[in-house]
Amino acid sequence: MSVFSLTTPTATTADTAAPTLAIRHLTVRYRQTEALSDISVEIQAGEQVAIAGPNGAGKSTLLKAIAGLQPITAGEIRYFGAERAAPNSIAYVPQRLQVDWRFPVSVSDVVLMGRVGRIGLLRRPSRHDRLLAQRALERVGLAAFADRQIGQLSGGQQQRVFLARALAQEARLLLMDEPLVGLDIPSQDEIFRALAALRAEGVTILTALHDLQQAARYFDRVMLLNRRLIACAPAREAFTAANLVATYGGHLHLLSSGDGLLTVADTCCHPNLDGTL
Ligand code: ADP
Ligand code: MG
Numbered sequence: 001m002s003v004f005s006l007t008t009p010t011a012t013t014a015d016t017a018a019p020t021l022a023i024r025h026l027t028v029r030y031r032q033t034e035a036l037s038d039i040s041v042e043i044q045a046g047e048q049v050a051i052a053g054p055n056g057a058g059k060s061t062l063l064k065a066i067a068g069l070q071p072i073t074a075g076e077i078r079y080f081g082a083e084r085a086a087p088n089s090i091a092y093v094p095q096r097l098q099v100d101w102r103f104p105v106s107v108s109d110v111v112l113m114g115r116v117g118r119i120g121l122l123r124r125p126s127r128h129d130r131l132l133a134q135r136a137l138e139r140v141g142l143a144a145f146a147d148r149q150i151g152q153l154s155g156g157q158q159q160r161v162f163l164a165r166a167l168a169q170e171a172r173l174l175l176m177d178e179p180l181v182g183l184d185i186p187s188q189d190e191i192f193r194a195l196a197a198l199r200a201e202g203v204t205i206l207t208a209l210h211d212l213q214q215a216a217r218y219f220d221r222v223m224l225l226n227r228r229l230i231a232c233a234p235a236r237e238a239f240t241a242a243n244l245v246a247t248y249g250g251h252l253h254l255l256s257s258g259d260g261l262l263t264v265a266d267t268c269c270h271p272n273l274d275g276t277l
Pocket of ligand 1: 032035054061062
């Protein structure tokens with residue numbers, strides 16, 4: 001998959017009162033594996049939801065199904081009450097390993113590409129488009145990097161470029177697959193700051209994440225997934241011993257932290273190395 005593929009399913013009429021996402025009885029089967037089994041959940045506009053679960057739990061599959069990149073075996077996903085999402089309303093950021101960072105484009109080019117769906121492939125970006133792209137880079141703290149080649153940036157900076165692209169695209173729903181893998185703590189903090197900027201814009205965010213403490217701290221709800229949906233609730237409600245055992249099974253290490261929250265370490269985590277999406 002290239003850096004530039006965006007999900008732009010055809011528009012149908014959207015119902016503004018409807019949830020951003022309504023997933024009903026979603027099942028996704030690969031040839032041998034049932035990756036997701038009868039998932040039903042609703043995500044409201046502006047919510048930030050972390051998706052947690054062990055390796056192979058179906059986190060990437062769920063994000064790809066929502067992005068329209070993964071065929072659904074059964075069930076349905078509705079976007080703003082409609083069968084399909086409006087063009088450019090979804091931004092999907094794949095795992096870092098699945099992106100070719102040698103591609104010779106500048107940071108501002110990548111962000112401007114978020115405008116392509118709005119301005120059309122053949123029209124040149126207007127001043128307005130450039131201004132939006134520049135403002136998006138400022139929001140994620142990367143204004144000074146606009147002319148750098150994307151491959152020269154650190155992992156955390158690259159992730160923030162994609163957040164800026166989602167902002168420039170004026171996406172209403174941002175899907176991110178393990179954006180923190182391989183990042184040092186300061187870079188992770190930068191990502192969370194950038195996510196706060198998106199929150200201020202009312203963007204709905206779904207992020208696959210391994211660290212349950214980060215999930216509890218930065219997200220409105222945590223979806224615990226292990227092929228089945230175990231819970232999708234604020235961390236305090238979701239992180240019961242029963243839910244954590246159902247999610248992590250044998251990999252479970254329960255720890256209680258100062259504020260009484262249970263935390264878990266699983267024995268993960270190597271993102272798919274085969275380059276598949
Ligand atoms: P996670 O992101 O939570 O690690 P995935 O969605 O990548 O989980 O995978 C869920 C299950 O589906 C795993 O058992 C995985 O091996 C399988 N799977 C994922 N992608 C494919 C594929 N392209 N073909 C066949 N099986 C797949
Ligand atoms: Mg994954």
